[in-house]
Amino acid sequence: MPLRRIAASASGAISPNASSLASEAIRLPAGRSALNRKTSGPTALIVAEGAVAIGTLDDDATLGVGEGVLLEAQAPYSLVAESDSLTLLFSVPD
Numbered sequence: 001m002p003l004r005r006i007a008a009s010a011s012g013a014i015s016p017n018a019s020s021l022a023s024e025a026i027r028l029p030a031g032r033s034a035l036n037r038k039t040s041g042p043t044a045l046i047v048a049e050g051a052v053a054i055g056t057l058d059d060d061a062t063l064g065v066g067e068g069v070l071l072e073a074q075a076p077y078s079l080v081a082e083s084d085s086l087t088l089l090f091s092v093p094d
Helices: none
Strands: 004-007 023-028 033-038 043-049 052-056 060-063 067-071 076-081 085-091
Touching: 023 033, 023 076, 060 067
Parallel strands: none
Antiparallel strands: 004 067, 023 085, 033 076, 043 067, 043 085, 052 060, 052 076
16 A cells, blocks of 8 residues: 655644553664564654655655654554654554
């Protein structure tokens, strides 16, 4: 399935007590990679700093700050940092 792009927004912040989403942060120096990872459920992947190339079985894209994609459950993916980067992953309710 092709990557579905999303965009991050700082407006309408939610109370920290109201969120029950699982999250993960991946910090990669320029040129480093995180290969052959897999999501456990539907996941939003958003770049918070730098630029990251993401590859899945069906598609690839380079994402900058505030850009992201939705990954399906059990989707294998790899990341390569185009520059020093911080990528955030959030589980998405079914």
